[in-house]
Amino acid sequence: MRASRYFLPILKENPREAEIVSHRLMLRAGMIRQQGQGSFSWLPLGKRVLDKVCAIIREEQNRAGALEILMPTIQSAELWRESGRYDDYGKEMLRIQDRGERDMLYGPTNEEMVTDIFRSYVKSYKDLPLNLYHIQWKYRDEVRPRFGVMRSREFLMKDAYSFDLDYEGARAAYNRMFVSYLRTFTRMGLKAIPMRAETGPIGGDLSHEFIILADTGESQVFCHKDFLSLDVPGEDVDFTDDAEIGGIVRNWTTPYAATDDMHDDKAWDAIAEGERLSARGIEVGHIFHFGEKYSKPMGASVTGPDGKEHFVSMGSYGIGPSRLIAAIIEASHDEAGIIWPESVAPFDIGLINMKPGDAECDRICAELEQAYEKSGVSVLYDDTDQRAGAKFATMDLIGIPWQVIVGPRGAAAGEVEVKRRATGERHNKPIAEVLAATGAGA
């Protein structure tokens, strides 16, 4: 992509409304634009990151055996009356009437709808386990939306729902999502720690929040340092092996870990002081087992191997991709701007032409651009006539992992400068070598 044809509205000033660093950097980097209270457009750079984040979530959901569907944003109030939540949910639910004065709502979550889908089709335990997920917009009419996409009213959510014959099956489904989340966050360069959580308005008796550690995090968390060295399973992990998956969950739930509101001073004091980790954290995922909370009132049952009807045991599993992007920035930035982990970076390479119009610089840049694109490496090529200083500042701000800088002096010597955004390291490299290595991240 050539910067001259791209839409990358960089802000030079810090926007006053931004209270936290991710909000400030997303606005400044031209990733998002506020459209209303708690409502944002994703501009081209932000959309690319959103796509990358969603792709990783999807791959890990699919790997764990979940199936992707897509439910509508607008739901009928009838369904929510069946579960009893229409009246319970309160003012955070955006209630709507259509032209026929029928009560509808903008879904804040989808337990009711997915249970309705399930009960319409699934009649036998033989069709279980089943886990259906979608990535769809949700709306929660918060009193005070803030912090940009970290706490907005309209937000994207991946929500998965598992259906099983009994508690044992549901627990195995819960474990699969647990491990899937470990992999998902790790692939995004995050250190995520599962912490036992209250089950809240969704209800249920087993729940974990996944908290990532970031100095600027919203809440205080407490855990054992062992978490920092626990292994995250590789992509060869066998999600059909309940014992293996259960073992991983056991390892990840044995050391002490708690959010502020679940913190237990006694357990904390029992940990040697040097082993304690008290840090700031951001919730990026939440998983629940809630059994028959919806299946019973809504009549979602299957015939078991015993020939009897059983209400299915359910769980739900959420990740907010839009919120997650803000969290990644909170965990990975410096004074100059964002530092994207390579897996979610909007472009792999930022190619800077120091002197557009110089025949040699133009030629080398075009050649590099073509070589990268050919090998599937995405490039943002700054071919504009801005000052070099402004180009460097922009590339640092938007956080592309590698910068490749082409200037007249280097060009004459057959060299370009390669800079790694995360460390600031720079070194010169022969152009031929860079061309040969395309695909290897410069």
Added chain:
Amino acid sequence: MRASRYFLPILKENPREAEIVSHRLMLRAGMIRQQGQGSFSWLPLGKRVLDKVCAIIREEQNRAGALEILMPTIQSAELWRESGRYDDYGKEMLRIQDRGERDMLYGPTNEEMVTDIFRSYVKSYKDLPLNLYHIQWKYRDEVRPRFGVMRSREFLMKDAYSFDLDYEGARAAYNRMFVSYLRTFTRMGLKAIPMRAETGPIGGDLSHEFIILADTGESQVFCHKDFLSLDVPGEDVDFTDDAEIGGIVRNWTTPYAATDDMHDDKAWDAIAEGERLSARGIEVGHIFHFGEKYSKPMGASVTGPDGKEHFVSMGSYGIGPSRLIAAIIEASHDEAGIIWPESVAPFDIGLINMKPGDAECDRICAELEQAYEKSGVSVLYDDTDQRAGAKFATMDLIGIPWQVIVGPRGAAAGEVEVKRRATGERHNKPIAEVLAATGAGA
């Protein structure tokens, strides 16, 4: 994907509510489920097709120079008051109040919001041309939603918006989208014919509908037979060459073509009878040039090369991916079910194990499944213990382009049967040959 782990709720009976063939087949094939009036969930098979259709749309939008963004579904009424459309739009607009009693709406289209984005950032003609698009849910509260996803209330739409300094630039932007649409529909196996259209509530003075021919189409269309043999440009078409793109548009707008309401008897009579094509059609895309209709009231202007302020000249360009899928089915089905064009098929191969449990059949199927997946060919492997007849009927119904049938007799002879869904042709093939050819569509 193994059928035993998939969620593919096939309906054996024709659903009574389905009035047209695409609605009936999408319900029967387990692609969609109705959730309310004019509201549908996309089940796993349908979601796969939706993704394929959106991917083609995206590729062709990007190729034509449009940039992807993502605007929220809920919009503030304020913006629509600026353009004057808040009061004009009528009951089709879903109006909402939030907890603070602020007027909002579920966007039926995004001219106002994208114009607001534009005016916030773009100040100079040097940043033009610009074309921003998104693929996002829209809501139109129709009096009588019907025909499944062909005319639903909540529907997915790709809408692009172009911004140019003057009419000449806007016309070039319009032409690029025109050609992009030709390529998009052709890649989906459709014959799309651009027809001059009324501009309707979006306003403006230049507009084309893209109509695909299908015997079960909703409306009567009239055109010259020359359309059937006009060339659609290849992927090497140069979207930066206004003259080349303009020439293609000229070729595609010269022969007579009109929808029922724009039909001109005189012009029609002037065509030799043998050259006339009167057929049924379905609208799948609509492009508009509307100049300053929004930029003027909303103050979206840039400084021109003359140093003066100019309101930008705009256009908008829509395709409904959910509607499009129904249209593809209307254009491509038979008595037994859907016949997917390969480019949008949910799976490339339907692999049928005639005798699960038979060691040889199981082994061959597993080997084929693995070989296909390795070469990037997607397979739905029916490993269930249903009767063979039911398996064949399902594969025909869901329209996978190629069926590969593995039975004990063939297995003993080292052969499988390969069936092409579109023609019904079947022939036996040595397994080794099929394995060697993986990637070549069996």
